[in-house]
Amino acid sequence: MSDPKIEFYPYPAGGWGALRSAARQLVQHRIAAKGTRTLLSANQPDGFDCPGCAWPDRQHTSTFEFCENGVKAVAAEATSRRATPELIGQHRVAELAAWSDHDLEALGRLTEPMAYDAATDRYHAVSWDSAFERIAAHLRALPHPDQAIFYTSGRTSNEAAFLYQLLVREYGTNNFPDCSNMCHEPSGTGLKQSIGVGKGSVTLADFEQADAILIFGQNPGTNHPRMLGELRAASRRGARILSFNPLRERGLERFADPQNALEMATLGSTPISSDYFQLRIGGDLAAVKGLCKALFELDDAARAAGRPRLLDVDFIAEHTHGLDAFEADVRAESWDALTEASGLSLDQLRAAALTYARAARVIACWGMGITQHRHAVATVQMITNLLLLRGNLGRPGAGVCPVRGHSNVQGDRTMGIHEKPSAQFLDRLGAVFGFEPPRAPGHDTIAAIEAMQRGDARVFFALGGNFAVATPDTTLTQAALRRCDLTVHVSTKLNRSHLVHGREALVLPCLGRTELDLQNGTPQAITVEDSMSMVHLSSGRNPPASPHLLSEPMIVARLASAVLPHSKTPWRWLVEDYDRIRDKIAEVFDDFADFNRRVRTPGGFRLRNTASERVWLTGSGKAHFMAHALPRQTTPAEAAGQRVFTLATVRAHDQYNTTVYGLDDRYRGVFGHRRVVFIHRDDLQALGLAPGEWVDLTSVFGDGVERRAERFLLVEYDIPRGCLASYYPETNTLVPLASHAEGARTPASKSIPVVLTRHVGQAEPGAPAS
Structure with missing residues (x-):
C-alpha cells in the first residue's frame, strides 16, 4: 500500500503502471501462481466470465485480454484469505463497523453461513438448514408479501436471477429494487x-x-x-x-x-x-x-x-x-x-x-x-x-x-428483475409455472428505503451487493435497514451492509464466478449478458473457497423449498442441472428459444435488438424525437x-x-x-x-x-x-x-x-x- 501523497501521474492509462498494479494485487492476495492460471481462463469458451464490468469480449474466445480491473476482481475473489466465523466472531459488530471498507474487504472470503447474536453483538456460524428456516419463518409471518424487499446485484447470473424473480413472485410481490435503479x-x-x-x-x-x-x-x-x-x-x-x-x-x-x-x-x-x-x-x-x-x-x-x-x-x-x-x-x-x-x-x-x-x-x-x-x-x-x-x-x-457497470446488470433485468413487469411477461410466467403472479407494481430502490423507514417493510433480502452504502442518503438508509426484523445478505465477502443489520441478521456465503460449481457431481455453467446483449457461458475452475459454500441458484432453490412448501415448481430438480433452468427460461422468453444449444456455440449468441434492425417498438411504430427544455x-x-x-x-x-x-x-x-x-x-x-x-x-x-x-x-x-x-x-x-x-x-x-x-x-x- 502506498504512503499517503498527492503526486501528478505523468504516464498514460494502461502501460507499465497497470502491469505493476496487477502484480501487486496477485501478491497481496497470496495467489501469484494460482492467480495467473485463473486469469488465463477468464473470458474463454470453457472458462469464466470476468466478474468485473459488462464490457463485451470479442466472440468470448480471444486469448487473455489484459484488464487491470479484471485482475483486481479476480484476485480479490481467488484470494487465499478466509473470513471464517471464528475470525469474524473475534470482533463485535460495533468494532467492525469502525473499520474501513478496504479493511473489511481484506478479511477474505466468507466460508460458512452466519447469524447475528444481539446479546453478544457478534456473528456466529449456523447451518444452512437453520438459516433457510429462519428466513422462511419471518417471510411466512408477514401480514402481506409486500412487507418483504428483495434486492439484486448485477453480478447475479441469469439462472439465479430467473429463479429469484420466480421465487419472489410465487411468494407474492414485485418488490425488486436492484442496482439498475441506481445506475x-x-x-x-x-x-x-x-x-x-x-x-x-x-x-x-x-x-x-x-x-x-x-x-x-x-x-x-x-x-x-x-x-x-x-x-x-x-x-x-x-x-x-x-x-x-x-x-x-x-x-x-x-x-x-x-x-x-x-x-x-x-x-x-x-x-x-x-x-x-x-x-x-x-x-x-x-x-x-x-x-x-x-x-x-x-x-x-x-x-x-x-x-x-x-x-x-x-x-x-x-x-x-x-x-x-x-x-x-x-x-x-x-x-x-x-x-x-x-x-x-x-x-x-x-x-x-x-x-x-x-x-x-x-x-x-x-x-x-x-x-x-x-x-x-x-x-x-x-x-x-x-x-x-x-x-x-x-x-x-x-x-x-x-x-453498463456490473457484469450482468443488463441480464438481471432481461430475466425479469423489475419492479414494474409487463403484463405479457407475467402472463407467460404464470402459464409456464402454474400460478398467478402479483400484478401490482413493486418497490424500486428509493421506494424500498422509504418503506423500511416507515416500518412498512420488515424483511430485507439481498442477493449480492452492498446496499447500505451503495444507496443515497446513507444515514437515513442505514437507519431504515435497522428497523427491519430481519436482514439477509448473500455474498462472497464481508461488507458494510452486513454490519448495518436488522434485529436479526444472516450472512449467506456463495460461490464466486471463478469457482467450480458442482451439482450432483457434475460441473455447471451459468450465463451472463454483457452491455451489447451477447449471452455466453461462464464456468469456474478454482476449488471453492470453502466446502460449505452454495451456488446462488442453489441458495434460491433451497430458500424457495423452505418458503413455498406447496409450490408446483420443482426447485431442487431444476438446480441439479442448470440446463433445466435454461429450458424454462426459453419457455418464458421467445428471444431465448433453443437457449442451451445457442449458448454453446463459440461466443454465445446475441439477443435480438429491434432498434438495430430499424424496427421501432413504440406506440407510433417509429423512433421518436423528444423535445426537452433546459433545466433551470x-x-x-x-x-x-x-x-x-x-x-x-x-x-x-x-x-x-x-x-x-x-x-x-x-x-x-x-x-x-x-x-x-x-x-x-x-x-x-x-x-x-x-x-x-x-x-x-x-x-x-x-x-x-x-x-x-x-x-x-x-x-x-x-x-x-x-x-x-x-x-x-x-x-x-x-x-x-x-x-x-x-x-x-x-x-x-x-x-x-x-x-x-x-x-x-x-x-x-x-x-x-x-
Missing part, C-alpha cells in the same frame, strides 16, 4: 420511449466501422478498461473521438496497450480523444441540444448553398416521428442559454457539431455521468435525438451505447453567504463500485488516501483555501436535514470552476433520497449542491501534505 435506469427508460428498446444498439463490430465516437460522462480508464482497446484501435485508424467530461481523465487522453510489445518497449502510447470538451457538471443536456442547434444551422447553410443536406431526410421521413416539434424547440433555444448551461463556448459547440456532421457513421457512448442527474432521461433522449438527425441508428458503425437552476448561488458548488461522486482507480481494493487513484495522482475533494485552482483562491487543507462538505437541499461529510483533503485538479468531485461511497451520505432522476428515480449522485467549510479538528494521521 442506468434512465438509459432504459429514455431509450425505450425513444426507440422502443431499453438497451444499446451496437456491437463491437460497429466500433471497427465508426467514423466518430462521442463519449459522454464516462471514464473508461478506470471503469471499463477493456473499452480502451476499442478506442485505441479507432483512434489509430483515424476515427474522431469526442469526449465530453468535466474532469480531465487519463484514460480519455492517452492509452498504452499492455499487450502491445512495441508500445511497452518504447514507452509509447496512443492518443484517445481527438477533442476534449470539459463541460460543467450537469451540462450535457445543454451541450447536446447545442450540437443539435448547430447541426440545424449547418443544414440551413448547406441548403442555401445548394449542397447535400446534412440531415438524413429520407431516414427521418420513413423512421421517425416528432421532428417538427423538436426542431422548433431547439431553434427557439438561445445560444446564450446553451453556452451558460453547458459551460462550453459557442465555438466549441459548433466545432463539435461540424465533426459530427462530417462523420458518416457515429456511435454515442455514455456512463453514469449522464444517468445520475435529475434530468438524466432527458439527456439520454437528447443524445438519441442527435443520432436520429443523421440516421445514426440501425446501420453498421452507428448507434447508442450505454456502457434549482439551487441558490449562495447558501448562508457561502458559495454553492456542484459535486459529482466518482470512483477511485482502486475500487469497483463499493468494493475498495486499495487506496490509490493512480491516474488522478492520489496515493494511499480516499477522503479527497478535487477543486479548481481559482476556486481555491476565491475561497481563501489552499491544496492540502481539510474541509467538510454539507449538501444544500432545503428540506431541513443536515447532510454532512467531514474531513476531506483539498486537491487542486483540472475541473471546471464551480465543480467538485469526490469518491463514493464516502459522499453518498450527501445525496438526498428525494434527489433523483425525473422519470427513472436514479439517485442524482453526479450533481449534488454543496458548500465547503474548513474542518475544525485534527487532520488524519499521516495525511499527505499536498
Whole structure:
C-alpha cells in the first residue's frame, strides 16, 4: 500500500503502471501462481466470465485480454484469505463497523453461513438448514408479501436471477429494487420511449466501422478498461473521438496497450480523444441540444448553398416521428442559454457539431455521468435525438451505447428483475409455472428505503451487493435497514451492509464466478449478458473457497423449498442441472428459444435488438424525437453567504463500485488516501483555501436535514470552476433520497449542491501534505 501523497501521474492509462498494479494485487492476495492460471481462463469458451464490468469480449474466445480491473476482481475473489466465523466472531459488530471498507474487504472470503447474536453483538456460524428456516419463518409471518424487499446485484447470473424473480413472485410481490435503479435506469427508460428498446444498439463490430465516437460522462480508464482497446484501435485508424467530461481523465487522453510489445518497449502510447470538451457538471443536456442547434444551422447553410443536406431526410421521413416539434424547440433555444448551461463556448459547440456532421457513421457512448442527474432521461433522449438527425441508428458503425457497470446488470433485468413487469411477461410466467403472479407494481430502490423507514417493510433480502452504502442518503438508509426484523445478505465477502443489520441478521456465503460449481457431481455453467446483449457461458475452475459454500441458484432453490412448501415448481430438480433452468427460461422468453444449444456455440449468441434492425417498438411504430427544455437552476448561488458548488461522486482507480481494493487513484495522482475533494485552482483562491487543507462538505437541499461529510483533503485538479468531485461511497451520505432522476428515480449522485467549510479538528494521521 502506498504512503499517503498527492503526486501528478505523468504516464498514460494502461502501460507499465497497470502491469505493476496487477502484480501487486496477485501478491497481496497470496495467489501469484494460482492467480495467473485463473486469469488465463477468464473470458474463454470453457472458462469464466470476468466478474468485473459488462464490457463485451470479442466472440468470448480471444486469448487473455489484459484488464487491470479484471485482475483486481479476480484476485480479490481467488484470494487465499478466509473470513471464517471464528475470525469474524473475534470482533463485535460495533468494532467492525469502525473499520474501513478496504479493511473489511481484506478479511477474505466468507466460508460458512452466519447469524447475528444481539446479546453478544457478534456473528456466529449456523447451518444452512437453520438459516433457510429462519428466513422462511419471518417471510411466512408477514401480514402481506409486500412487507418483504428483495434486492439484486448485477453480478447475479441469469439462472439465479430467473429463479429469484420466480421465487419472489410465487411468494407474492414485485418488490425488486436492484442496482439498475441506481445506475442506468434512465438509459432504459429514455431509450425505450425513444426507440422502443431499453438497451444499446451496437456491437463491437460497429466500433471497427465508426467514423466518430462521442463519449459522454464516462471514464473508461478506470471503469471499463477493456473499452480502451476499442478506442485505441479507432483512434489509430483515424476515427474522431469526442469526449465530453468535466474532469480531465487519463484514460480519455492517452492509452498504452499492455499487450502491445512495441508500445511497452518504447514507452509509447496512443492518443484517445481527438477533442476534449470539459463541460460543467450537469451540462450535457445543454451541450447536446447545442450540437443539435448547430447541426440545424449547418443544414440551413448547406441548403442555401445548394449542397447535400446534412440531415438524413429520407431516414427521418420513413423512421421517425416528432421532428417538427423538436426542431422548433431547439431553434427557439438561445445560444446564450446553451453556452451558460453547458459551460462550453459557442465555438466549441459548433466545432463539435461540424465533426459530427462530417462523420458518416457515429456511435454515442455514455456512463453514469449522464444517468445520475435529475434530468438524466432527458439527456439520454437528447443524445438519441442527435443520432436520429443523421440516421445514426440501425446501420453498421452507428448507434447508442450505454456502457453498463456490473457484469450482468443488463441480464438481471432481461430475466425479469423489475419492479414494474409487463403484463405479457407475467402472463407467460404464470402459464409456464402454474400460478398467478402479483400484478401490482413493486418497490424500486428509493421506494424500498422509504418503506423500511416507515416500518412498512420488515424483511430485507439481498442477493449480492452492498446496499447500505451503495444507496443515497446513507444515514437515513442505514437507519431504515435497522428497523427491519430481519436482514439477509448473500455474498462472497464481508461488507458494510452486513454490519448495518436488522434485529436479526444472516450472512449467506456463495460461490464466486471463478469457482467450480458442482451439482450432483457434475460441473455447471451459468450465463451472463454483457452491455451489447451477447449471452455466453461462464464456468469456474478454482476449488471453492470453502466446502460449505452454495451456488446462488442453489441458495434460491433451497430458500424457495423452505418458503413455498406447496409450490408446483420443482426447485431442487431444476438446480441439479442448470440446463433445466435454461429450458424454462426459453419457455418464458421467445428471444431465448433453443437457449442451451445457442449458448454453446463459440461466443454465445446475441439477443435480438429491434432498434438495430430499424424496427421501432413504440406506440407510433417509429423512433421518436423528444423535445426537452433546459433545466433551470434549482439551487441558490449562495447558501448562508457561502458559495454553492456542484459535486459529482466518482470512483477511485482502486475500487469497483463499493468494493475498495486499495487506496490509490493512480491516474488522478492520489496515493494511499480516499477522503479527497478535487477543486479548481481559482476556486481555491476565491475561497481563501489552499491544496492540502481539510474541509467538510454539507449538501444544500432545503428540506431541513443536515447532510454532512467531514474531513476531506483539498486537491487542486483540472475541473471546471464551480465543480467538485469526490469518491463514493464516502459522499453518498450527501445525496438526498428525494434527489433523483425525473422519470427513472436514479439517485442524482453526479450533481449534488454543496458548500465547503474548513474542518475544525485534527487532520488524519499521516495525511499527505499536498
